[in-house]
Amino acid sequence: MAPDDGQVRYCARLSYLCLKFTLVAYSTAFWLIGSLVLAVGIYAEVERQKYRTLQGAFLAPAIILILLGIVMFVVSFIGVLASLRDNLTLLKVFMYTLGICLLLELIGGILALVFRHQTMDFFNNNIRKGIENYYDDLDFKNIMDFVQKQFKCCGGADFKDWDKNAYHKCSSPGPLACGVPYTCCISNKTAVMNTLCGYKTIDQERLKVQHIIYTRGCTDAVILWFLDNYKIMAIVLLSVLIPQFLGVLLSLLYISRVEDIITEWSSTNDALLGGSTQKQEIEFATIGCCRCYPGNEIS
Numbered sequence: 001m002a003p004d005d006g007q008v009r010y011c012a013r014l015s016y017l018c019l020k021f022t023l024v025a026y027s028t029a030f031w032l033i034g035s036l037v038l039a040v041g042i043y044a045e046v047e048r049q050k051y052r053t054l055q056g057a058f059l060a061p062a063i064i065l066i067l068l069g070i071v072m073f074v075v076s077f078i079g080v081l082a083s084l085r086d087n088l089t090l091l092k093v094f095m096y097t098l099g100i101c102l103l104l105e106l107i108g109g110i111l112a113l114v115f116r117h118q119t120m121d122f123f124n125n126n127i128r129k130g131i132e133n134y135y136d137d138l139d140f141k142n143i144m145d146f147v148q149k150q151f152k153c154c155g156g157a158d159f160k161d162w163d164k165n166a167y168h169k170c171s172s173p174g175p176l177a178c179g180v181p182y183t184c185c186i187s188n189k190t191a192v193m194n195t196l197c198g199y200k201t202i203d204q205e206r207l208k209v210q211h212i213i214y215t216r217g218c219t220d221a222v223i224l225w226f227l228d229n230y231k232i233m234a235i236v237l238l239s240v241l242i243p244q245f246l247g248v249l250l251s252l253l254y255i256s257r258v259e260d261i262i263t264e265w266s267s268t269n270d271a272l273l274g275g276s277t278q279k280q281e282i283e284f285a286t287i288g289c290c291r292c293y294p295g296n297e298i299s
Helices: 014-049 061-085 088-114 116-132 138-151 159-164 218-228 230-274
Strands: 281-283 295-298
Touching (some): 014 061, 061 088, 061 138, 061 230, 088 116, 088 230, 116 138, 116 159, 116 218, 138 218, 218 230
């Protein structure tokens, strides 16, 4: 594409525009998603503060959402700003940040598989901490009730984990002593749910209560569900990793393209200055959005 008389194009190749606006769209999409995740996390945390008694971030999904939202918002905003301004420093920061996040996720997944027993112990210990405050933290209670009903399980490692709770401990007074929550119970045949269906089950052997409550631990149940539904697990993993990989690839291609344009422009400008007795300048004040449209040449 030849420039018109009296005009010099800062860029004239379609590949530059395609890469630019694809990266802008990519960054903007994740910027909006990050904003939504952050807003949901802040709202959930405000609601959680009304009932909060726990300090552990693991037991506070709202905190995790807030941290995830902040990371997505900041990194995506850097990507939007860098791609709009063609700032090589910000583009490299965006690319390296995405690459580091992707690398850490891969390393974390590999370590979790290699040290799977330690990983299981980590989850079980944190679930036991949550069980200790089951009735004090509504956030954890709702999650635990959902998991126990959905995956037909009870406790972390097994149903005896509920002995960690002050109300369900066998030495405690009251109707809940030595029992488990009703979400551990096998569904009743009656229309009305018996909330004390798990009464006096913690001190019994597994075989004696397996027709009354779910005796399998939730950690094992969730892992077995993922193994049985490996296609869903693969889709989830790819949906997390592929967008990040595409972001790194787009950033790398765009950085290379911008550097090529800068090199080409410098070479052309040096040739123009060497072949004329008067310095030529480009009036960038008349150049359009993103410095990509024609500018008027001033002699």
